[in-house]
Amino acid sequence: MDFRSDTVTQPTEAMRIAMANAIVGDDVYGDDPTINALEIWAAEHHGFEAALFTSSGTQANLLGLMSHCERGDEYLCGQQAHNYKFEGGGAAVLGSIQPQPIQNEPDGTLCLKALEAAIKPDDIHFAQTKLLSLENTIGGKVLPLAYLKQAREFTHKHNLQLHLDGARVYNAAVALNVDIKEISCYFDSMTICLSKGLSAPVGSLLLGNKAFINKARRIRKMLGGGMRQAGILAAAGKLALTEQVEQLKVDHENAQLLAHGLNQLSAFDVNLEQVQTNIVLTSVAEHINMMQLQRDLRKDGIIISNGNPLRLVLHNDISKNDVYVLLEKLAAYTA
């Protein structure tokens, strides 16, 4: 039972069969029918002109940023944004793109007033602000649809592009009980991780218009991300989007179960308002030795991260019963 992340999910049985039987070709030549079919289907399904299969979410975000921005341009993002904080500074290192982070609000949004103040005037002293990048879900929290609409109006008004790091955007759609297009419709570009809660072994998608995706395809090759018989991966990726979205609902229910269970234990404290999808953040009482806790749980076949707040993530390979087992073990620490 691995609660560290939803990236630990094993491919489903159906994925393994589809991978074994995938018809493949050399995708750098554009010859992989399974990749081509996934890209065409994904573009249509999410309301974009084109799509690109990438090796990871990090690569998809980097391609997105580098396709929107040139050297010396700037993108606005959250201080907690994955593509600012957790991607090795890739946009700056590899794209010469300057990030302009803004403090995230408690609900994960970025204050439009603060963003407006951060846009650089057209003056030779400044980088040129080109893009706003949002993230949904962010820390397991869902950005409200009304906010997305405001962000779209804001970017139109200021002539900025709007990108969504949608690594877990399906968790947002499931939590809101809306079609994915009700979220994607606001963005010029969007990424989706197929390898998190959706259980594919490898891969993400970048979505956008044709010119944007053509540019991203060129940069992907430059960065060494051109893959050959990658249809093996796309076969699983297609099933991630067609077969695994329903599972997210179960993951969200299990997250609620875990969060409420933790709040019954004196050593743990979860802000339930923040538990909106498959991620539970709990503070841990001072007297608990996290290293010891980690080691003890490991002996029982339970893997958790180390941290306070402690992040616990629900996914396809964690059942309701597993949640009860974890809660029972943690109860012993609370005495």
Ligand SMILES: *Cc1c(COP(=O)(O)O)cnc(C)c1O
């Ligand atoms: C995981 C994640 C990524 C990066 O995906 P990788 O496939 O791990 O590179 C990007 N953005 C967000 C919000 C993520 O959670």
